[in-house]
Amino acid sequence: MKEVKVEVIGPDPPCRRCQAAKWAAEKAAEKLKQAGIMVNIEKANIMSKETIQKYGVLVSPAIAINGTVKIMGRVPSPVEVEKLIMEVVK
């Protein structure tokens, strides 16, 4: 079984658009589970030193897959997140 780490990066407490982004990631994860891909979703705080050290300045909401920021400043659809994860896994 393949494993993918998805980080949803936003402010803490989360804003509504970041919650929407997280929801999209969760939906995508559900679907990918059936395809045999484990998606671990984590929430990263956009204001923490660790996040900035890792990714630099971001516009929220952002989504990083396996340590690479793929989406920044917008809310993706579940299908889009799914596609992005599939590309990374391949």
Next chain:
Amino acid sequence: MEEKTKRAIRAGVILAFIVVVIGLLIYSRIVAYSMAPQSKPVDLRPLPLWEIPIVYLIDYFSHGTICLLFAFTVAGLIYEFVPKEAITKYMGSSKAVGYGLALAMAPFLTVCSCTMVPLFGGVLYAGAGIGPAITFFLMAPASNILTILLTGEMISWEVAGVRIIASAATALAAGIILSKTPWGKAVEKEYQIANAASAKVEIVKPPLDERLWAALKFAGYLAKQILPFFILGLIVVSYVEAFLPEDIVGTYLTGFAGILIASVLGGPLYTPTLVEVVLGKAMWDLGMSKGALLSWLMGQPYDVANAMAVSRIVKWKVVVTYFIIAWAGSVTFGLLYGMLSGSL
């Protein structure tokens, strides 16, 4: 139908909608149709209490809808299409670039408060330091795209222009001065990260139709966030317009004292986004001077809500310093503008 054709049609429909919205605004300009409500205090005063806000709201929306629609659509589009990754990459590179980007980009990236505080923190941590961060933070609410469009359409483009310049100058001054103070430097030292990464960012761009749709969705999101407060604000404004006597405005909101009062009222008195424009317009109609109007409008960045948000990141000394500088800027530019425009 092929996927490609479908996408092209979808993009075409959304683009047509955008063109219509822009066209409507241009058309209303050509026929000199006013975007501001036309009610005068005399019309509102005789009405029963419950009817005043209704008449005023109908009046406002029959005139202002095109402007609001345009402002939200444009804000959504700009937010979606501005190359965010390019900006954030350079924001931390050097002081000068940091200041420049903070001034230039704040209006476009910050229509949503949920991006503003993170960006402030990001700029502070990632290298540009406290100066550009503060500049960004002051510039953002003072002249974001929604506010400027509404100021321009409802009050006048002259005031909107002056507002941008005055806010930029004040924000820049606040940033530079703060970065020189010992407590500003302390914050910078505490938060600076030696080599914040800018790598590992590979932004994926979705197809045009999805981006356009996302832009409109964001516009809708903004409207949903802002309009409820805006309407509440308008109800208050309707009573102000109806019952605030002209001689009180004439006495207290003109001259040097008027600027002082307007600048103090404009800040701590928290007005929801965009309401300050309508309220300013109402008081201007009642006789407030142009200088006081500018001071009033410039009060937005140092209101209490903003200060609270930022004080979670930096020490109160920094907050107080930028409060004072922003306030001083509001008074100074109010005076200058009042004198230059002959309306003090």
